[in-house]
Amino acid sequence: MATGIATTLLTATASAAPSAGAPGVGDPYYPYAGNGGYDVSHYDIRLTYQPATDELAGTTTILARTTQELSSFDLDFGLHTNSVLVNNVPATFHSDPKENGELVVVPKEPLKKGQAITVVVNYADTPSKVVIDGYTAWKKTPDGALAVDEPQNSQWWFPANDHPTDKATHDVSVEVPDNVSALSNGTLVRTTKQRPGWTRWNWRSTQPQATYLTTLEVGAFEVNQVTTPDGKPFVTAYDPALGESLDAAKASVERTPEIDSFLATQFGPYPFEAQGGVVSTGLTFALEAQTRPVYSNKFFVAGSNTSVVAHENAHQWFGDAVSLGRWSDIWLNEGFATYAEYLWSEHEGEGTPAELAQYVYDSHPADDPLWKVLPGDPGVANQFDDAVYDRGALALQALRTTVGDDAFFTILKTWVAEHRGGDARIDDFIGLAEQVSGKPLHELFTTWLFTTGKPAVGPNGTAAPAAQPKSFAKIQRTHEQLAAQQRY
Incomplete structure (x- = not known):
């Protein structure tokens, strides 16, 4: 009997090897x-960057907690690493940035499950020369650089x-030349x-x-800072190469507080x-960087464009505050x-969501490629x-249309x-x-998100009321402006 008790105790207390x-x-x-194996709570990024040579050097300190016993763990990173400390003890490491961009860290002693860890990575490299899986997200510009991209940019x-799914707070400290x-x-x-x-x-x-929403823009920007009507710091930056x-x-980005105030009435508090916001000539798209979206100059060549500002700031709720659980869930963002944009259009008197949706629906015949891609799982x-x-x-x-405005x-x-x-699916x-x-809604979502072909318009799945829009020409111009935007 005693032997049996001892065996039970040994079995109960034994743990898997790291x-x-x-x-x-x-x-x-x-x-x-x-x-896998850990959750990050905070990144402290302290760097020096020289635009003339595109040389980036510094240290990132990561505060995390293990979720299993670890003999080693990975970091997503492609730059040349000089040293790694885990809880102040030098660790061995190896990487092959051209393949997958993984930095593998082996601490001197295995880490226990639930253990708080401090990881300090010192590095230096020329980011624009670093290619991972045939690609670089670092964008060198004449007077600086942009670390702006989706779904990855932090590796550079x-x-x-x-x-x-592993979001954290961030301190970003970057030393650059005075100009x-x-x-x-x-x-x-x-x-x-x-x-x-x-x-x-x-x-x-x-x-x-999220890490892809953490961005860095270096350049000879015109930087402005004021306070929003509700007391938040409002920082904008404009590339001097924007010209005309x-x-x-x-006229677009400076309206961000007004647009966010409107979106708050639709989605809840900011x-x-x-x-x-930051506007640069160094990229061709816009990205919903958390608190400070980044826009290409291309959005403003034909005049003001508050639609793109509404789009990227709507992401502050959908994509930033609530992140996707898998990249296949991108519909939850885009x-x-x-x-x-449709809601903002109505607010500006340029067509209701129902009118704009009807126009989009009618503009794409049944054989249009639009109906061949599944928004709910579009593929990479x-x-x-x-x-x-x-x-x-x-x-x-x-x-x-199906559930009514109040429920919607x-x-x-x-x-x-x-x-x-957090994140969700x-x-x-x-x-x-x-x-x-x-209401039962699986059939509706299956039709619109997960089925090829143009959905039939009916009482339980119509894109919009069938009535002709009141201001068709204005709605057409609005949608053409939206469609011309490089998506992100």
Whole structure:
């Protein structure tokens, strides 16, 4: 009997041997995105960047907690690493940045499950020369650089657990020559000078933030900072190369607080501590960087464009505050942000969501490629296809038509309130929509998100009322402007 008790006790207290953390979180679109074995709570990124030579050097300190016993763990990172410390003890490491961009760290002693760890990575490289899987997200410009891209950009400037399901707070401190500025997310805590000719810019993001939404823009920007009517810092920056488009860019981006105030009436309170925007000639798209979207100058060559500002700021709710659980869930970001453009259009008197949705629906015949891509699972090659945006917005209009306005906007606000600071999946949204509306909706979502072919317009799945829009020409111009935008 005593022997049996001893055996039971030994069995109960035995634990699995430490093992390597997975090199990815299991995202089917990007197998090496993120890493297993730990959760990050904070990144402290402290760098020096020389635009003339594109040399980046510094240290990132990662605060995390293990979720299993670890003999080793991965960081998503492609730059040349000089050293790694784990809890102040030198660790061995190896990487092959050209293949998957994984930095494998082996601590001197295995790590226990639930253990708090501090990882310090020191590195130096020329980011524009670093290619991972045939690609670089770092964009060198004549006077600086942009670390702006989706679904990855952090691998070219700081080591991370690079997947939206592991969000963290960030401190970003970058020293640059005095003739340029360094923009990032959140609040500008201070600028300091520690040596002649150089200025250090210190930014802080206090809310959970996905790594791809953490950005760095270095250049000879015109930087402006004021306070929004509700007391938030509002920082904007404009590339001097904008030329004749500068005023149009300002006439759009400077309206961000007004646009966010409107979007708050539709989606619930603005979720972050700061607002702003950066406009650059160094990229061809816009990205919803948390608190501070980044826009290509191309959006403003024909004049002001508040639609793109509404789109990227709608992402502050859909994509930033509530992140996708898998990259196949991209509709939760882009379909919602596109629908926000429709809402803003109505607010500006330029066509209702129902009218704009009807125009989109009617503009694409049954054999149009738009109906061949599934917004709910578009595949890696079509992740940013027009179908995810336009057909994705039609799915929301179909939902609104089916459940009614009260339930529709309750669903949107509840979604943000329940998942803010975290991530969720399309199935979670469908479940919430059914719960709030009291209606069975799987057939509707299956039709609009997961079935090829142009959906039939009917009472339970119409894109919009069939009536001819009142101001067809204006609606056509509005939609053509939206369609001309490089998507992101």
